Amino acid sequence: MKKYGILAYPAKHSLSPAMHNAAFRELKMDSEYRVYEIPEPEFGDFLKTVKHEPISGLSVSLPYKEVIFKHLNVVDEDVKKIEACNTVFNKGGILYGYNTDHVGSNMALEEVVGNLNGAQVCVMGAGGAARAIVYGLKKSGADVVIVNRSQEKAQKLAEEMGASVGDLSCSGDILIQATSVWTLNPDTSLEEFAPREFVSGFDIVMDIVYKPLSTPLLAMAADIGKQVVTGEKMLLYQGVKQFEIWTGEKAPVEVMREALILNL
Numbered sequence: 001m002k003k004y005g006i007l008a009y010p011a012k013h014s015l016s017p018a019m020h021n022a023a024f025r026e027l028k029m030d031s032e033y034r035v036y037e038i039p040e041p042e043f044g045d046f047l048k049t050v051k052h053e054p055i056s057g058l059s060v061s062l063p064y065k066e067v068i069f070k071h072l073n074v075v076d077e078d079v080k081k082i083e084a085c086n087t088v089f090n091k092g093g094i095l096y097g098y099n100t101d102h103v104g105s106n107m108a109l110e111e112v113v114g115n116l117n118g119a120q121v122c123v124m125g126a127g128g129a130a131r132a133i134v135y136g137l138k139k140s141g142a143d144v145v146i147v148n149r150s151q152e153k154a155q156k157l158a159e160e161m162g163a164s165v166g167d168l169s170c171s172g173d174i175l176i177q178a179t180s181v182w183t184l185n186p187d188t189s190l191e192e193f194a195p196r197e198f199v200s201g202f203d204i205v206m207d208i209v210y211k212p213l214s215t216p217l218l219a220m221a222a223d224i225g226k227q228v229v230t231g232e233k234m235l236l237y238q239g240v241k242q243f244e245i246w247t248g249e250k251a252p253v254e255v256m257r258e259a260l261i262l263n264l
């Protein structure tokens, strides 16, 4: 049996096991996906286990997306640019690092827009999540404007990725909420963070938050009559891409989607 899993701390609430195990069952693969909730002092020893047990593939989440770097044998170009690795593939003891987060956000949007080339996109946020999203958008040929509380961070990310910096007066085709504002400050006023007039300036609104699925921003966007993209889609498609890297098989997307939604 091949072993896969999520490496994170904490990791208990991850939806990835449900999604990947459903895919393995569907394709009748003798494989299992577990939770590897590893505290930082045990991280070094765990990586030895990955090579020797062996564990064939890992989804990597907080706080290891950057730390894992120096333990990889082969680092994909996307990982270097995004400076984060969310996928490890163990091929005969050689650890390959990939980033599928940016593929996930692109595919979630492509479900709706088909092609991102030339799309005018505004990304709210300039942290780790926004970084992968902006990278993916630029790779697909979109025009990206970054709006962030800290102008300095927005400027730095924009320069690195070939995007520009905007404010709450900008408009376009797609608006993406990629900050951790409500995770960190649940009392933040939506009207202050994303005024109705600002949201009205876009056709499609995506929020990367998936708990709850309908966030206050998406509820407002739907109320104005905008098309909304819920956050579980990015999670789904980053997993779909992971599955395909690990197995070389086409992922059963609808089975994975159903497993994800059932476990939300």
Ligand code: ATR
Binding pocket: 124, 125, 126, 127, 128, 129, 130, 148, 149, 150, 151, 153, 178, 179, 180, 181, 184, 185, 188
């Ligand atoms: P993540 O990995 O989730 O992206 P992060 O790298 O810590 O987390 O980035 C958090 C993002 O959420 C940043 O863009 C941050 O804005 P700043 O760069 O100004 O710090 C944004 N953020 C967090 N709390 C916020 C708040 N209360 N209002 C607005 N933006 C907030």
